[in-house]
Amino acid sequence: MRLSSIFITGLTFAAAAAISLVAANFSVELIEDSSEIGVRDALDARGLTWAEVEADGLQVTLAGLAQSEAVRFQALTAAGTIVDAARVIDEIEVEAQAAIAPPRFSAEVLRNDAGLSVIGLIPVSTDREAMVDRFIRVSGQDRVTDLLEVADYPAPPGWEDALGFALTALDDLPRAKVSISAGRVEITAITDSAKDKAEMERALSRAAPPAVLLTLNIAAPRPVITPFTLRFVIDDGGPHFDACSADTEHSRDAILKAAAAAGMTDVGRCTVGMGVPSPTWSEAVTQSIAALARLGAGSVTFSDADITLIAAEGTAQDTFDTVVGELENSLPDVFALFSKLPETVDPDVGPPEFIATLSPEGQVQLRGRVPDEAFRNLADSFAKARFGSDRVYVAARVVPDLPADWAARVLTGLEALSELSNGAVRIQPDSLSVTGNTGNSDARAVIASLLAAKLGEAEKFEIDVTYREKLDPVAGLPTPEECEAEIGAIVAAGKINFEPGSATIDASALATMDDIAEVIKSCGDLRLEIQGHTDSQGREEMNLSLSQSRAQSVLNELRARRVLTSSFTAKGYGEAQPVADNDTEEGREANRRIEFRLIQPEPSVPEGDSALESIAENSDILPNETTSEEGPGQ
Template sequence: MKHEGVGFIKAKRILSYGMSMRLFWVIYPLVCFIIAACLCVSAADFSVRFIEEASKNAINQSFKEAGLTWAHAEADGLQVFIIGDAEDEAERFQAISVAGSVVDAARLIDQTDLLDSSDGYTPNFSLEILKNISTVSVIGLMPTNSDRAGFLKKLAKAAGVDKHVNDLITATAYPSPVNWEPTLRLALAAVKETEIAKITVSAGSVTVETLADSLVEKRKLQTSLGRSIPKGIVLLLEISVPRPVISPFVFRAIKLNEGFRLEACSALDAEIQGQILKSIMAYAFEGKQSCQIGLGMPDVHWPKAIQNSLMALDRLAAGSLTITDTEIKLVGDAATPQQEFDQAIGDLENVLPDVYNVQGILPHPKTTSGLGQAEFIATLSPEGLAQFRGLVKTAVNEEIFESLAKARFGQDAVYSALSLDDSLPQDWSIYVLAGVEALSLLKQGIVTITLDEVEVRGRTEHETAKADITNQLIEKLPQGYNFRVKVEYAPPRKIEVYVPSAQECLVQINGLLSERKINFEPSSDRVDLEGHNLLDDLADVFKTCGEIPLEIAGHTDSQGREEMNQNLSQSRAQAVLVELQRRRILTSSFVAKGYGESQPIAPNDTEDGRETNRRIEFNLINDQTNLQSDDPTKPQSQPKEALDEQN
């Protein structure tokens, strides 16, 4: 028994020890986990507090450096609160921008307030739109009561479907300034008309800085934007035209008994043009002089070469001077003494740089024995009718000439009375063809060709036509053959295109709608076939009207749920807008709005009344408030017509 008691005690002790060890291995990891968790929480809390303090201190230091003493930052976790009272919206925006440069803008919470602006302060609302080939960016300050989302949508549409719009606009709770909305519409028109531009918008004015490919394109852009200017808005255009490449660079002057005449002049820029015109002023040139500005000047000494060449021409009793790039041709009158002419040529060669080559031609008096006074005369009337009289050498020459004339002036605009004379010189056909080409560059004129020279006189609507004719004759006429170009530039008359007023446009629309109606498919916003035909005719009217502020208002009868009718009227008004857009109508100033059953114009207790209430109305939008004007003293600005719709 004694031995059994001792064994029992030992077994009990062993069992107790085993249970203690088992409990130890359970409790020990749990304690370690709890300690580790406490350490992690402490570390996280320390990190958060460190980030809070670091962010807060860094932002406050930046505020101090920027002079924004009214603003301070407080941190709560990763969130940073900007607190303070700003004097105006510009200071508030500056504070947010400074804080955003220190920490991620997503962590910032704006809790700033504006001081009382009872003193009448109004921010300087302005936008700057930058448009390039692929993107459009807009930055600036606009009022919150202006439709920012709508403006950005219209901006993307005006810029083109492939353009991405970067929105950097800040909005502020101040009322819109006078003429703000029409100013935005003019800016959108400028975005649509330009490819690369900087457009600055402020209340009442729009400044457009852009490029045009040519003077013609510049004038087209000026005219197009000029028609889009709303009343009371100022448009400032700064349109640059890249300089064309002139090849060859040409200067041509003729000295006659009555004085000098300039027939062609090329200059690199306005400064070079000034130097050339200063040299010209030393001689008795007739009329107002100018040079075509463009790239391609062959040498930096071009103005000096012209000055020295004019001095040589002035030493002759009569003659012509033609400078083509670095080739200078001085042709003297046949009566000029040979020694005097050689002296002028020699002195000119001595003062010119080596790059220039001087050619002197002193023609001998021509003998025209057996030819009499050979002559060819071509005239062009203002209506475009061309008449040709005179001599040609062979029937083949006559056929070639008539083919060229009909190609240049038209099959039915050419009359010719030509005679054959095979005793004419071999180059005669070259003179005639060159004269026809020169005449084709005129609006009205006459070309006279003799054995001695070609003379071109007339008017043109193209600024560079005189230089183009001169270059063409230099290229095509034989060396030593004289020609004269006396062409006046007459700008084309401006044709004023009548654009009907908004009220007149709606009168025309109402005329179409008086007997025909737009129908929709039942319980749908899809326009039926008859409605599409009417929309085609309406689109023709809108194309003559330009851009007008218009509301397309949808209405329904009272059958069905109110919410359903509201949605249906909105979708139908939007469908009309989309159909007009598909017909390439300018709809940037159009708004589609559904009124549901809220504005009946007939009782809804009869079928005729319900049919009348199912309608679309076109209403003019007031420039300032985008609402219909209720001022009875003003002309009625909201003619409208119901377009029948089937619910």
């Protein structure tokens, strides 16, 4: 009986345990399902459908591939709103992110009389301290405002080329803004004159490396023209301007249109400047040009508001009176007209005259008549001051009873002659003529202004001055390639020989060095590499050393001739670059040589610039070379 009671009790406990276990399992499954469903719904509500949810007891595991750390954090936060955050197991992976793109490096330099400032972002590889020191040297004062920032990224292609060029260009830019980026430099500057602008644009364009895109915005202020001068002539050569000034582009166009209507076929050049005596300048000029055209020949000269109209000799008196009368009545009030009809002169009677000539070599001769000995000495001194004391020859004779203004006319004529490269001045009692060639495109206008200011309103003068580009000290400069070709012609005609086995230039080659030095002096800025080469006889190390010494000797000879060689380098290549067979004496002779090469920087391609990439891929960046053979010996 007792055994049966114990069995029943045990069986009861066992049944209770089984029921409890089943209930616990059911509860766990219920919790897992409710947690998993709840978390999944929370994720779906936030658009995080990529996340995978798995419940294991009280723990909830999140898995999947999140687009970023921020999205991963959103998923964990959403799960934490449903279950305790401590129960959430994070197995989410994050997509690999692309490397952060490097910043755009750039710098902007502002320089004026107040100092220099620089702002921008530069790579850490750029020596900032050296860059600022260079700015201090350029400005000549310790007033450099440094607003540069640095980023730890590699410098993009073309950055160093652009920065180096900009730093060099700043030496010649006292008032400018220079913007620098990879492979690009933009320069905005102002110059004092159109001539300075042309010189600056030419120098910067020549100095820019091939890989740098250079943009120039160079401005030149309008010149102040004093006196405001215009001279229009109709003679045997046809209608033309000796000088032309206008106050606006519209005024210039109106004046050129009037000249074309008067028969001028050439493209006229008219300077737009400041200093006009009246807003009605173009009206007065166009009326005067039309009046001269009606007369058929002669000249009309403006000096500020004073107008001088001189008809050609032989013009009918009634025609002259009619044209001048109508012009006087139509001119704006501020302008005053002086008109003259020259009397017919007997051609058999020779008037007194004074002639000064300037040869292309710079020699000056003074011939003709002067009023007295004192003035002859004065004219001699004046000419020597203008042209050089060793270049003036005086053959003028003293003749009394010359016109009272003869001395002033002679000195004015000599001053006008000094504006020419070569030519002549002829002075007679009623006329003065200036003829010749010049390298200054503004010389005609300068001479016309000078004569009008110093000779007076009623004086008759003629100007026949031709601009020659080859005489222009700016436009006439040869290109580096032309200089290289000229050096090549010199070294082809005469060898640069060395004493056998040494770096001493043979005396027979000194004349060739003289000729090369003269060419380089006329070429302006030029970057040259002087290369030394030998044949293959002897040890390679000795040949390399000898070629370097010979190239340096040539460089030293140029320096001895006062050639600026700061942009030159000397480099020896030994026997590494033969141009002929070293197995023959003729070949070895050809390989013993000096070469002159233009230095051109390796182009670097600006970032993202497909056009430059194409150029870099398809162009031969090796410079042209000029070869000079040497004498016997390595």
